[in-house]
Amino acid sequence: MDRDELVEAWKRYxxxxxxxxxxxxxxxxxxxxxxxxxxxxxxxxxDPQLMKHWLFFTATRNFLRQRYAEHGILQSxxxxxxxxxxxxxxxxxxxxxxxxxxxxxxxxxxxYAGAIRMLMTDDGEVGFTCRxxxxxxxxxxxxxxxxxxKSPADIFSLIQIFHGYRSVAKAxxxxxxxxxxxxxxxxxxxxxxxxxxxxxxxxxxxxxxxIERFANMHRQDVPRLVDQAVELVKSSQVxxxxxxxxxxxxxxxxxxxxxDNQVLEKTNGAAIRLYLWLLVEQEERARRNEFAMRLxxxxxxxxxxxxxxxAGTYRQELEKLGLIKVKGEIWTVGYTPKSQRNT
Numbered sequence: 001m002d003r004d005e006l007v008e009a010w011k012r013y014x015x016x017x018x019x020x021x022x023x024x025x026x027x028x029x030x031x032x033x034x035x036x037x038x039x040x041x042x043x044x045x046x047d048p049q050l051m052k053h054w055l056f057f058t059a060t061r062n063f064l065r066q067r068y069a070e071h072g073i074l075q076s077x078x079x080x081x082x083x084x085x086x087x088x089x090x091x092x093x094x095x096x097x098x099x100x101x102x103x104x105x106x107x108x109x110x111x112y113a114g115a116i117r118m119l120m121t122d123d124g125e126v127g128f129t130c131r132x133x134x135x136x137x138x139x140x141x142x143x144x145x146x147x148x149x150k151s152p153a154d155i156f157s158l159i160q161i162f163h164g165y166r167s168v169a170k171a172x173x174x175x176x177x178x179x180x181x182x183x184x185x186x187x188x189x190x191x192x193x194x195x196x197x198x199x200x201x202x203x204x205x206x207x208x209x210x211i212e213r214f215a216n217m218h219r220q221d222v223p224r225l226v227d228q229a230v231e232l233v234k235s236s237q238v239x240x241x242x243x244x245x246x247x248x249x250x251x252x253x254x255x256x257x258x259x260d261n262q263v264l265e266k267t268n269g270a271a272i273r274l275y276l277w278l279l280v281e282q283e284e285r286a287r288r289n290e291f292a293m294r295l296x297x298x299x300x301x302x303x304x305x306x307x308x309x310x311a312g313t314y315r316q317e318l319e320k321l322g323l324i325k326v327k328g329e330i331w332t333v334g335y336t337p338k339s340q341r342n343t
Contacts, residue, residue, distance in 0.1 A: 045184035051175060052125040052154050060126050060155055061118060063178050079119065083112040083130065084162040085137065092137055111135040116142075119152060127152025196240035199253035200233050207232070207252060207280055211273045215305045222269055229264045229272050247287040252280045257335035266337050267321060274314040275323060277304050278333045294329040 051060070065074040073081035091107045115132035129152045130142035137143055140161055141150040150157060159171035176183045210232060214225050233254055246253065258264065264272055277300075285293045301311040318324040322338025324331060 045182040048156065048172065048183050048185075051156070051179075051183070052127070054120050054124040054126060057120060057126050059179070063155075063175075064118075064158075067174075067178065074118070080114050080117045080131070083115040083132070083135075085140075085164070086112055088162055089164045108134065111137075116158075121152060125152075125154075127154060128158045129153075196242060197244060198256055199239055199241055200236045200256065200258070201239045201248070201251040202233055202236045202254050204250060204252050204280060207276050211277055211304055214270070214273060217270055225270070225272055226264055226268060229276065230259070233258055233264070245286070247283065252283055254279060255335045261336055261340055263323065263335060263337060266339070267318070267323070269317060270310075271314040271317040273304050273306075274300065274311070275318055275333070278318075278324065278331065282331075282333050293331045293333075295331050296329060 050056075061074055061079075068084060071082065071084055071087055073084070086107050111132055111134050115130050115135065117129050117131055119127055119129065121127050128142070130140075130144060133144055135143060136145075138145045140146060141148070141157060142153055142161060143149055153161070155175060156168045156171040159165070159174055160168045163170070165171060172183050210225075210228060214221060217225060236251075236254075238256075239253070241253065263275075267275055281295075281303075282293050297308050297311045297315065300306075300315075301308045304311070306314070315324070315326065319326065320338075322334070322336070324333050326332075
């Protein structure tokens with residue numbers, strides 16, 4: 001059967017079993033449906049994207065039918081079926097008014113009944129969409145009310161959605177075992193990828209040198225300290241990190257807000273020396289899994305070569321700006337001045 005015959009057969013199938021009307025099913029475009037099946041890598045693994053190829057349509061349907069047989073999905077020729085989120089996850093916490101006249105501990109059936117549709121895209125890929133307009137799980141990547149929804153989703157994302165897995169890694173393992181294949185790493189073509197975190201990689205030696213250079217500063221030196229501190233951050237390389245727990249012997253990773261919120265300019269005083277030292281120290285404590293940064297003013301005074309009285313003055317200035325919080329001996333450093341919160 002050539003491609004045109006397959007398309008016609010596909011449309012007849014949808015019309016016969018009330019899955020879709022022919023006009024709603026996209027016609028294949030380009031050479032997506034004709035592309036060859038990718039060969040496995042030398043390691044024997046296959047590209048996860050291969051599992052979306054239209055040739056896996058029947059196998060994918062049968063896999064879902066068998067894995068979730070107790071819930072009765074895809075037992076008929078129709079390709080619409082119930083979303084299984086309530087079978088594996090706790091009810092959503094919403095007000096009784098929004099939930100409707102149902103048990104307080106259960107989501108309305110209407111959210112999930114016949115919500116999922118299995119389809120083939122015009123690129124010749126197997127996918128899944130959600131049709132529910134009532135479901136309030138707006139963080140779901142298929143939810144119609146989610147502005148960042150990923151539709152259609154692939155088999156990996158569908159399983160992730162059903163079970164509430166935090167990543168698709170577990171779903172990949174399930175599919176690999178069912179199809180008896182080794183699946184390689186995601187290239188994130190259509191699988192949602194967590195955004196990378198941008199940070200300024202500021203040399204620690206340069207921070208320490210700046211703190212020491214202005215150890216005996218006077219009021220007239222403040223503009224020069226501010227300018228040099230801002231320039232130090234600006235001139236540092238912007239790096240992209242997969243998560244916030246990345247540490248280095250040579251660099252401190254400052255959030256972009258230190259420039260975006262003009263933190264250094266608003267500090268506008270010698271307290272910048274303490275602020276920079278605290279940012280580095282907080283990162284070092286996190287590196288050692290000491291998430292509560294316990295400090296005394298005497299310890300700070302020794303670290304930045306000032307008197308305890310001066311350390312106390314710096315602390316008061318940073319607290320007034322809202323850049324630090326001190327509760328007992330526990331210090332926390334932030335990047336948003338009090339004047340910019342809730343604006």
